[in-house]
Amino acid sequence: MNQPRQTASYLSKRLTEAGLRPVSKYGQNFLIDLNLVDLIANSAELRKTDVVLEIGTGVGSLTSRLSDAAGAVLSVEIDKNLHQLASEELAGRPNVKLLQGDALRNKNSLRADLIELITEAMQRIGSEARFLLVANLPYNVATPIISNLLHQSPAPDVMVVTIQKELAERIVAEPGTKDYGALSIWIQSLCRAEIVRILGPKVFWPRPKVDSAVIRLDLEPQRRDAIADLDYFHQTVRALFFHRRKFLRSNVISAMKNRLSKPQVDEVLQSLGHGETVRAEELSVQQIQQLVEALRIAEANAG
Known part of the structure; x- marks a missing residue:
């Protein structure tokens, strides 16, 4: 089936015909370069035994490609009007389930039914099923979506997402750099992370x-x-x-307030060889892991 070329003018016309326009509060920036839509789908290296979660259905451009390659696709769209438009575009695809609503219940948790629906789809496919997140994520929910999914069971085996470049740089940052922080450590403690491609504003409509x-x-x-x-x-x-x-010492004392005393904190830091002037951003992911585990054990023993 030949699809019309997804230019900014084509998308604008398509939305206008449906009486729609991009809604800034939902972070709607449509990817208009279909080669890049293909890149996102291809970078996930999908199999027919995969269950894919997409946050932000949009007009269904990426969803249709995921549907072609995966076993099942669950796509969530917060915008009621876009959800309706995508439902028409994706009609006749039995392996696609579209949900309307917010993927997040709040900043710290996903909507209750998401993982349940993913798990059910994986059970239907069988033992070879994988769970993936593949999405052009709205900027305003990218961090909580990625971070919360890593807490889930199952967590995604693979995530391929379009996010703000600044956020991507924080995720892959190395110790001692300005971008290195809690998010870098959290994600690198669980995942291998790589930036696939940098995208300029002109490949989106409206342009971010x-x-x-x-x-x-x-x-x-x-x-x-x-x-x-x-x-x-x-x-x-x-x-x-x-x-x-x-x-680091000040931060640890603050973090462990009412849980460990200053002498107990000092004992943990000394046991790991961390001096008075070290800062958290200078420690490797592994060193942070060792520190947090030592604090957890010390707290358990103190209790």
């Missing part, structure tokens, strides 16, 4: 004010299994970087 990036995250189960308590780890890492210019 910033560059974007396609990023691929591959879950490493052994890394995830090495973390004794995911929630404790995530919360503690965030606390360690709450005041990133402070010395």
Whole structure:
């Protein structure tokens, strides 16, 4: 089936005909270069045994490509009008399920039925099923979507998403750089992360004010299994970087307030060889992991 070329004018006309226009509060920036839509789909290396979650159906351009390659696609669109338009565009695709609504229940959790629907689809496919997130993510929900999905069981085996370039750089950042922080450590503790392609504003309509990036995250189960308590780890890492210019000792004392005394904190830091002037941003992902686990054990023993 030949699709019309998805230019800005084509999309504008298509939405206008449906009485629609982009809604800025939903972060709607449509990818108009179909070669890049193909790049996103192809970068996921989909199989017929894959269950794909897409956040932001839009007009269904990426959804149709996911449907062609995957076993099942669950796509979520917050905009009621776009959801209706996409439903018409994607009619006749039995492996696509479209949901209307917000993918997030709140900033710290996904809507209740998402993982349930993913799990059901995976059970129908069988033991070879994988779970993937493939999406052109709205900027305003990219961080909570990625971060919350890593808490889930199952977590996505692979994520290929378009996000703000600045966020992508934070995810792949190395110790000692300005972009390195809690998000870098949280994601790198669980995944291999790579930037696939940088995208300029002109490949979107409407054009965003910033560059974007396609990023691929591959879950490493052994890394995830090495973390004794995911929630404790995530919360503690965030606390360690709450005041990133402070010395590590001050941040640890603040993070462990009413849980560990200053002497107990000092004992943990000394046991790991961290001096008075070290900062959290100077420590490697592995060193942060060792620190958080040592704090968790010290807290458990103190209790």
